[in-house]
Amino acid sequence: MSTLETSLQTSAEPLGRNELAQLVARDIAPGSFVNLGIGQPTQVSNYLTEEQNITLHTENGMLGMGPEAVGEEIDGDLINAGKIPVTELPGASYFHHADSFAIMRGGHLDICVLGAFQVSAGGDLANWHTGAPDAIPAVGGAMDLATGAKDVFVMMTLLTRDGVSKLVEQCTYPLTGVGCVTRVYTDKAVFLTGPDGVTVRETFGCTFEELQALVPLPLKPAVS
Amino acid sequence: MSTLETSLQTSAEPLGRNELAQLVARDIAPGSFVNLGIGQPTQVSNYLTEEQNITLHTENGMLGMGPEAVGEEIDGDLINAGKIPVTELPGASYFHHADSFAIMRGGHLDICVLGAFQVSAGGDLANWHTGAPDAIPAVGGAMDLATGAKDVFVMMTLLTRDGVSKLVEQCTYPLTGVGCVTRVYTDKAVFLTGPDGVTVRETFGCTFEELQALVPLPLKPAVS
Amino acid sequence: MLTFIDTVGEAVAGIKDGSTIMIGGFGNAGQPFELIDALLDSGATDLTVVNNNAGQGDQGLALLIKEGRVRKMICSFPRQSDSWHFDAKYKAGEIELELVPQGNLAERIRAAGAGIGGFFTPTGYGTMLAEGKETRFLDGKWQVFETPIHADVALIKALKADGKGNLVYRKTARNFGPIMAAAAKHSIVQVSEIVPVGALDPENIVTPGIYVNSVVRVAGASASKEGQVA
């Protein structure tokens, strides 16, 4: 992974959604078992290479999930956690829901990639509930994923539409998990979170100082 | 079962081991799922009829266990909880140890039949440990069976070799389970245990009064 | 005791008002639509329903909710683009919701079937879904105490049953079926095919017949390529 880090460096432009998905895909170690959350994280699968030999888990009961099904492939009995028809790769396996979540909750997944409303300096994740009083709460498998995977990668834009940083000192949205996020991939930078604070691995279309101005918590540049 | 009870009544002779196994077999309701403990309880299977359609569970991972294997049938991968080679009946299924004990612990077995050192008036069972200070303790699945099955039938001789009743006010041997035994089948009588005390369903080779003289706790004759 | 039943109506006829009903399925995969329709027709009401979702569109569980038969939902993900019947009842205060992280939902159902009285899990620690719950530091992590979810009845869809009630499922339609069959006092299973005893390989049985009480064949219910997948 260190070769990736030095080859990417700071880029001139912010990353687009596809470039971000591509970056996450390149950072996944060969042979990993990975769960990709609903929404943007699902796009990561488009950039995984055959050489990486990644096995995708879907919490509704399958390892070895393949790409989205099209045309004749569509089978209502073969869907992913987002209820989208998918395909089965050779070497796949099916299991019931408790066994499937045991894979996640038992710490057997190497990485899960999730979206987020907010991530805190200490790696707290908020991604399931806006906290609005009239919102119907729905959590799905988010808390299990956040708590169970060895590494939790978050993919999000750094700023809300109103220009407010989603990387925060303390989350104001209801939490999904405490201290669980290890990396945050955004359009403007990749952050490493942990007990020692937040380190910036690389920036996109901004300098470290410009990035620091956007984020209301102390950042450290990565030392290579 | 009421027809069985009235047809058996008091017999002139104590029951032999095979007659006892036969009696237990006849008392098992059609369609039941049953676990037969190691030793004497295993003999019950010899008297189950095809019409009864009983499914035998063995805690080392199988439902639908058939009779002991002989000759060419012997397969080291197909054994019962006593590590005796057995056979597989049509409609059998295999599962791992946690799933197998979940069947037992989750209360899904209708009956388990166990041997005993002692049974108390309240249905406490002692069948795994003599309590001797130099004995190597070994419990196996006895506590799970005693606690998990809907009905626990005990098969034993009423008296020790020294003529002491094994049906007791309070067990002196280490317990296997508390208040778990529902029936006790012995050579001299069948006892029903429960919160209301011990009821004698039938006697073999003795009168109720002769039986009461052998057992150091108050017995009640069954009212039909 | 296992019985084979001719119609879904007879299969659900014994379900009482006030029952707790587990319904298999994740989205539409594995959802026993015909049994749910029969439950609706039966008139049973004041139900507590355990399902991953809270109904979709204008079918199955969504209709049961629309008709006011469901007093309480225990689920992980009630909010979907087409969960309008649940949304309306919830906003009107006419349905109770117990929201459970999906893994806790699965593990609590599993616990009920396996005779576990409660367990500690890290999932949900420090979140509003663990508020008021007992916590304990175990294996180097803060964990939350969760209890089993029992049910009176489970409605399940499987692919095949043999004459002993042994079940096999199909792909991700397996989902909650096996654990719900074990957790409920009485499990009712719709299958697309009933095969003779001995026709299923004992190594490959997913739900042993001990967990199955009623089996009803629903013609074409395995036709998973049909219909819309929401």
Place this chain on the structure above:
Amino acid sequence: MLTFIDTVGEAVAGIKDGSTIMIGGFGNAGQPFELIDALLDSGATDLTVVNNNAGQGDQGLALLIKEGRVRKMICSFPRQSDSWHFDAKYKAGEIELELVPQGNLAERIRAAGAGIGGFFTPTGYGTMLAEGKETRFLDGKWQVFETPIHADVALIKALKADGKGNLVYRKTARNFGPIMAAAAKHSIVQVSEIVPVGALDPENIVTPGIYVNSVVRVAGASASKEGQVA
């Protein structure tokens, strides 16, 4: 990360003194004799071993105990007619014993693999095996608090592995294999056959490859009709 290894010696080479080792098998069925022999040859010592029994006759786990490599046994049934090596060590005070009801053993191993920090079970309540343990009245019964059993390594025997490490077992030799593979940090599996990816039906896989780290083929190890069954 999954690796296919040529010999049982290489497969167990990384096992360190002081490790906790789960060993599959119930009696001889599913016992990975060749891996145990290799562990004996490796010289690893001061081991804690988790197995249903404590060795039989003069082979496998019994030899490991005889040679003084096992500091502690966690098992349900150490006393058998031919468990003389355990008997001798135990009576000499040279081996520690944690006696666990078999269902608790299985459930505690399962809990470790499933990320459960502890659970309550009725099994053992009121007996000497629950002495000193926390109890609680749940679901109408007194229950005992039990904790997961984790391990550094699992030694397991399966029938076949595919190129992804997916496993299938044979008959009652399945027993502890699937739950031990999930509970140990590193699982080493001996199989009689390695088949190509795609050769096992995804519906029938018992242990998904995510739980498997090392696979070694042992010729003839599936020949279950051979040898003596004690």
